[in-house]
C-alpha cells in the first residue's frame with residue numbers, strides 16, 4: 001500500500017474545520033455500525049476504546065449505549081480529539097472520570113493488553129498502513145469475550161472517480177483501500193476469535209457535480225492523496241471537473257468488521 005504518512009493524514013483531518021457539514025455519510029455509517037453492534041449483543045462493557053473518534057458523533061452514541069463503561073476516545077489528530085471533547089462537553093456529556101481522551105495512532109497503541117471489552121472504529125481504519133498487524137495488536141488489547149466492531153472503506157471505493165481519472169490519463173490520488181478479503185484474512189489468521197464477520201455495504205451517493213464530490217471528500221479531511229500520486233496541473237484539473245455529466249454518482253464501499261474474542 002502507498003498510503004500517505006500518519007502526520008499528513010493527521011494534518012488533513014485536523015484541518016477539516018467544517019467536518020460535520022460534510023459528514024452525512026459518516027454519520028449514516030456510524031449509525032449502521034451501532035445497529036450491527038447492538039445485534040451482536042455486546043453486554044457487560046466496562047472499558048471501551050474508540051479509534052478515530054473524529055468530532056465525536058459515534059462517541060456520543062457509544063456513551064449512551066454503554067452508560068456504565070469507561071470510554072477512551074482516541075484519534076490520530078490531537079485537533080480531532082479536542083473537537084470530540086468539546087462536542088461531548090457542549091452536549092452535557094462530560095461525565096467526570098467516565099470519559100478520557102487521547103491523541104493516539106490506533107494502529108500502534110501502547111494500551112495495556114487484555115483490558116478492553118469493546119473497541120470501535122468508524123471510517124478510520126482505511127488509513128491503517130498494515131491491517132493484519134493492526135488486527136493482531138487490537139485483538140491483544142481485548143479482554144476475554146471482548147468485541148471489535150469497525151466500519152472502514154474497502155477496495156473499489158470511488159471507482160467512478162478513478163475511471164474518470166483513468167480516461168483522462170491523469171493520476172488519481174484516491175488511496176487503494178484494503179479489500180474485504182484482506183480484512184477477512186487478517187481477522188481469520190488471528191485464531192483468537194470465537195466469531196467474526198466481515199460484510200460489505202456499498203453506498204452510492206449522487207453529488208451535484210464532480211467538483212461537489214471532491215469538495216465533500218476534502219471537507220471531511222479525507223483528501224490526502226496516495227503517495228504515488230502525480231499532482232495534476234490546476235488547468236487540467238479544472239477541465240476535468242468541468243467535463244462529464246452532472247450529477248455525479250460515486251460509490252463508497254463500506255466494510256463492517258465485527259469479531260468477538262474467545
Ligand SMILES: C[S@@+](CC[C@H](N)C(=O)[O-])C[C@H]1O[C@@H](n2cnc3c(N)ncnc32)[C@H](O)[C@@H]1O
Pocket residue numbers: 009010013014023026027030051052053054055056057058074075076077080104105106107121122123124125127128220222
Ligand atoms: C472520516 S473521519 C471519521 C471520524 C468519526 N469516526 C466519524 O465517523 O465521524 C476519520 C478519522 O480517523 C482518524 N484517523 C486516521 N487514521 C488514524 C489512525 N491510524 N489512528 C487513529 N485515528 C485515525 C482521523 O484523524 C479522523 O479523525
